[in-house]
Amino acid sequence: MGRSPCCEKLGLKRGPWSKEEDDLLINYINKNGHPNWRALPKLAGLLRCGKSCRLRWTNYLRPDIKRGSFTAEEEDTIIKLHKVLGNRWSAIAARLPGRTDNEIKNIWHTRLKKKMSKSQAQETPEIQEETMKTSKSEENLDIHSEPDNSNLDIIHLEPENSRDDSEISSPKINHEIQQQPSSSTHSSSSTSSSEDSCSNTITTSSESLDQIMLDNLLEVDYDFWSEVLWEPVDGSNHNNDNNLDLSLTSLEENYQINSSLDDNWLWDDLFSRSNELMLELSEL
DNA sequence: AATATTTACAACCGCATGCTG
């Protein structure tokens, strides 16, 4: 029943990796790269499936991975990024050099989620009331494994080349991604799939976004959150999606310039800008 | 000291997506 396993399980080892296996994998990849994960285990002399090898490499053995516990700054960054990006762990990881999506996901589930709820409990009643509303909506959205960030997901926040693993033997490390903010964010316009699919969810100008979201909530699928929900009603050619991309790109560029000094401004800027964008959207 | 519970994290699973022929 169900889909067949990704590879032939018979005779393949599972579970924790031994030092010898790690060495075999590292040596092989250092010499040959990993153009084909499925073929790699055989070639490297490993009794593992390709998927397992890929995971071990990307989450543990890659030389650019920062080991050790998360700093308070990193944890803070994850919390803030999670507010914006939700459970898009790879997108969050792309903004934390040396950290993997798996690692971030783990720390979120084991520590930060609790830390968040603790800090919320300490907030003033007014704020608490406000956050209750948001957390309630987040809770609802959590059913779909997505946060209350639909407004920002309209913007293609994730650098598309963070998903590009074609340069396998020299894995793209995060600072490389960050050095190319414009291309990374603009490249989202070339991802035809999400843009193509947006035509299915174009809405009429007479409906408010809230109503539309409400109307679609029950039928919504995961792609909803990455789809563009609307197009300009005036028929003009300007691409609002690109404009939003540009807004975010400029924020990210600024962030890269200033992050070494103080990143707090980014979040203020990001949130206020996102609010502005939402206002613009609802006015349309 | 023994046992139970919690925490941390590596690894697995299955679906989604992009690419290619």
Added chain:
DNA sequence: TCAGCATGCGGTTGTAAATAT
């Protein structure tokens, strides 16, 4: 256009270590 394949991604599980009782 479509099917098959490779890979990325996020949710979940398993388990060892740490901590509490």
